[in-house]
Amino acid sequence: MADIPSDAPQHCPGTASEQAGKTSACQGCPNQNLCSSGATKAPDPAIEEIAEKMLTVKHKILVLSGKGGVGKSTFSAHLAHALASDATKEVALLDVDICGPSIPRIMGLEGEQVHQSGSGWSPVYVEDNLAVMSIGFLLSSPDDAVIWRGPKKNGMIKQFLRDVDWGELDYLIVDTPPGTSDEHLSIVQYLSSARIDGAVIITTPQEVSLQDVRKEIRFCQKVQLPIIGVVENMSGFVCPKCKNTSQIFPPTTGGAERMCEEMNLTLLGRVPLDPRIGKSCDEGKSFLTEVPDSPAAAAYHSIVQSIQAYCLSHVPREESAG
């Protein structure tokens, strides 16, 4: 951890100080518990180990939202499928939603288990060039609940980043749970010496979502995580019978478009509601392959192209500040 982290309060004594976590200035600082535990006096060796591991990963993309149920996992899975449709690219999807790991089901990998070898944990392969890791693979039953407090979740995320044998990757996509808590802080902290290309923020049109998503955007700004752009999901529903559009989740405050204007972000695209998307996810199939001619598939493809263009045009200098 940096000596004075970017989210530290004024009068931070410094994370390596004897007083770390203990002064009155430390009250309310998100790092207080970590500092007062003494863990920050020595840098977490895992951060450098992870940076080393990530040298073979060209692009790292986080998929975030403040809000639950907006389609992060659905989007992460289909982003992975779309990127892997180019057989020359190596793609991996890491699911750090410890309590609600949806990725195994969405990728058609329910019941798969993780294997250990000399070089670490082997991820599960959907295709030759598409690997997946999730805590779902470590659970023996679909009823198993992961009832862990923050520190244990953080430990798991550290292991996922450090101990999984990812190999050489063009893209590592990280699917996250909703919120701005342990999992999000940990991912950013553990990848702090490796470069994250940026975050894709998922929302639905209504203010109830946007109000949480703005917080997530603030979080990204606080931890200096670049934002590739915003995807507005569940953006209108076209009735298959009469073809009229209904706004089931109405953009009462202007939707993602207005939010992006106000916050100076890129709106990557809008994906309409399509019952076949949910069905594909339930069946563990790629919607892009199942219903390739749908408006939703077209929207996905356009968004994926924008993300690829961003990653390729924001290549860092050799000596990255990290």
Next chain:
Amino acid sequence: MEENNEGGNLAQVQHVVLILSGKGGVGKSTLTTELALALRHSGKKVGILDVDLCGPSIPRMLSVGKPEVHQCDLGWVPVYTDAQKSLALMSIGFLLEDPDEAVVWRGPKKTALIGQFVSDVAWGELDVLLVDTPPGTSDEHLAVLENLKKQHKVDGAILITTPQAVSTGDVRREITFCKKTGLRILGIVENMSGFVCPHCSECSNIFSKGGGEELAKLTGSVYLGSVPLDPLLTTSIEEGKDFIQTFPDSATFSAINSIAQTLLTSIQNP
């Protein structure tokens, strides 16, 4: 002031019900709000405790804006949605200076605040306290349950799901959480259960069909009922309006009310 605080701030709360899901975005906050309004509509005094620290949605849904939260001798005074004090609310949303400010806290800090929320809100007399939670099975859920159990019996939990397997898959884990922590499952509600096109009345199963009922059967839980996807409800929630007042004859209200009445019967006759 007579304030009898023997037994703590929950002493005069008759029933406490948690609203849980393993899954995000299934409508926990929406249904907490609507069930609270339905219970109030049937003459009950209701409170809502919103322990979703990262995404507190209830203040907007009840159109209470950004009121100042006051302290009294017994602790924080909840925010009332009306002069008759028939619906009380406490949410971390009220304590944030800036509504766009992210609460970027790790587990231990969340646990500490929830402990305070549970014991230091001066609820007074309530028939039912509904506790809205974030998705998952982590710090917030453990904290709220541990602290409630110290103060008061918890009647149980309602679990919300949407029909599709990706949702019920997470809710199964929440059911395990309930069993492991000894929390009685009052029943399962299936939300977003079909969409009736307002133009032609064709029903589309946008988020699949039947999952809630199947889950109830699979896990031996009570199926409380289903609530359809209704743009009138989502708009109402967005604007913080009382859906029940505006659309008392809708099928959606009828579904919600039926669930509220079943819930009431179940907690009054355990």
